[in-house]
Amino acid sequence: MFLKNLDFLKKNRLFREIKDRSSAQGPRIRFGENEFINFSSNDYLGLSAHPYLIEIVKKAIEEYGYGSSASRLLGGGSILHRELESKIAQLKKTESALLFNSGYLANIGIIPSIADENTVLLSDEFNHASIIDGCRLSKANILIYRHKDILHLEELLRKSGSKRKVIVTDTVFSMEGDIAPLKEIVELCKIHSAVLYLDDAHGTGVLGNGRGALSHFDINPYPWIVQMGTLSKAIGSFGAFASGDKDIIDWLINTSRSFIFSTTLPACNVAAALAGIELIEKDKGLIKKLWMNREKLVQLLKDSDYNVMGSETPIIPISTGTLENTLKLSEHLYNKGIYAPAIRPPTVKEPRIRITVTASHTNEDIGRLIEVLNEYG
Numbered sequence: 001m002f003l004k005n006l007d008f009l010k011k012n013r014l015f016r017e018i019k020d021r022s023s024a025q026g027p028r029i030r031f032g033e034n035e036f037i038n039f040s041s042n043d044y045l046g047l048s049a050h051p052y053l054i055e056i057v058k059k060a061i062e063e064y065g066y067g068s069s070a071s072r073l074l075g076g077g078s079i080l081h082r083e084l085e086s087k088i089a090q091l092k093k094t095e096s097a098l099l100f101n102s103g104y105l106a107n108i109g110i111i112p113s114i115a116d117e118n119t120v121l122l123s124d125e126f127n128h129a130s131i132i133d134g135c136r137l138s139k140a141n142i143l144i145y146r147h148k149d150i151l152h153l154e155e156l157l158r159k160s161g162s163k164r165k166v167i168v169t170d171t172v173f174s175m176e177g178d179i180a181p182l183k184e185i186v187e188l189c190k191i192h193s194a195v196l197y198l199d200d201a202h203g204t205g206v207l208g209n210g211r212g213a214l215s216h217f218d219i220n221p222y223p224w225i226v227q228m229g230t231l232s233k234a235i236g237s238f239g240a241f242a243s244g245d246k247d248i249i250d251w252l253i254n255t256s257r258s259f260i261f262s263t264t265l266p267a268c269n270v271a272a273a274l275a276g277i278e279l280i281e282k283d284k285g286l287i288k289k290l291w292m293n294r295e296k297l298v299q300l301l302k303d304s305d306y307n308v309m310g311s312e313t314p315i316i317p318i319s320t321g322t323l324e325n326t327l328k329l330s331e332h333l334y335n336k337g338i339y340a341p342a343i344r345p346p347t348v349k350e351p352r353i354r355i356t357v358t359a360s361h362t363n364e365d366i367g368r369l370i371e372v373l374n375e376y377g
């Protein structure tokens with residue numbers, strides 16, 4: 001049965017293959033001997049191979065070794081884990097924070113902890129797969145609202161009766177690059193006494209001076225808001241976190257299965273995240289450069305009549321119509337030394353090229369992308 005399905009994927013050009021780098025992540029990468037300008041990573045601030053992070057990681061390995069060898073509750077954590085949680089709580093202006101091993105594990109661990117069988121979960125239709133899986137793992141009643149459609153969300157809230165309500169949304173949508181209307185969603189939470197769960201994976205380090213989406217909109221981190229974010233994107237390390245009220249974090253420590261039953265992050269990962277946040281706070285020029293590059297690229301794409309599908313962030317999808325055309329364009333880019341992979345169903349409904357621009361791209365990198373795109377026509 002699997003092999004038949006595999007044939008189906010291949011025949012329909014939906015079969016995906018892994019491409020592994022022979023270089024560090026960054027604006028220039030290598031596959032084998034060939035160099036590419038890279039528009040595929042979420043390394044928004046160019047920190048993933050930053051010399052300062054590398055130096056700090058080396059020191060942490062010397063002090064703590066590499067492996068962490070146990071879950072946090074069994075003593076796998078280090079002082080650095082605590083330090084990073086305090087730093088994240090401070091960054092997010094919340095009482096407390098808790099580390100998770102990845103964004104995926106955070107979403108599948110946190111959502112079932114805050115939504116039980118007496119809960120209605122209201123989830124944006126374009127939420128990340130890890131949110132969808134977290135919702136499925138919970139025993140809650142799941143209602144999907146149309147993408148960013150406040151009227152639809154309000155209608156579903158009204159229909160959901162007296163059950164506990166939790167609204168779940170990405171802050172920045174990872175395949176669209178647009179931002180959730182958080183001001184309106186927060187107002188609905190107040191009216192309907194709903195809890196709000198935010199996945200700020202692509203907002204942390206990018207929006208609100210690096211603090212994330214709530215700061216971007218100047219919204220208080222109310223006690224009924226639970227935030228999740230990743231350390232693997234703008235922060236340049238690996239892992240994830242939840243941040244919120246102390247009671248909620250204590251509840252997660254005691255109930256969240258992906259936290260309790262998994263070996264914790266190595267201390268050197270944690271040290272890299274601390275160093276990443278330190279750089280973001282010290283050098284405001286990094287975020288400025290990211291947004292300058294983003295504005296430049298979007299303007300040039302629009303000047304060349306590309307449809308950037310409502311992007312508001314450094315995630316810039318370009319609408320490419322059919323699957324055939326999307327794959328051809330991605331191949332053309334690849335043959336000309338630009339890496340910007342095609343995104344196709346089932347990840348998204350409409351195929352697209354997903355471009356992510358970073359603070360480390362040069363004007364020449366951006367110019368070359370436009371030149372190669374325009375050659376394709």
Ligand SMILES: Cc1ncc(COP(=O)(O)O)c(C=O)c1O
Nearest residue numbers: 102103104128130174201230232
């Ligand atoms: C919105 C969103 N949430 C969660 C994740 C998962 O995070 P991680 O890669 O750390 O598992 C991702 C993607 O990587 C994402 O884009």
